[in-house]
Amino acid sequence: MTSKTKISNGYSTILPAEIRKALNLTPGDVLQWDVDDGIITIKPRKKVTLNQICGVVSSGGDAVTDKKRIQSGNNDIR
Secondary structure, X not given: OOOXXXXXXXXXXXXXXXXXXXXXXXXXXXXXXXXXXXXXXXXXXXXXXXXXXXOOOOOOOOHHHHXXXXXXXXXXXX
C-alpha cells in the first residue's frame, strides 16, 4: 500500500485513512519514527490498557520465568 501526504506549515501531516484502518490505529496510539541512511521507518505502537498490564502480573511462579514468558509475547494469565 502506498499513500502520500503533504507536510503543513506547522510540520504536521495527516495519516491516511486507509493506513489507519489497515493497522487499526486510534487516537492515543503512538507512531515510532526511525531514520537509517535516509530511510524513514514508522512503526505503530498501540496504547496499553490497565487490563493488559494487569494480565502481565502472575500470582506465583518466579520472576525469571515470568520475564521470559512476557518477552516471548505470551501475556496470558495463568
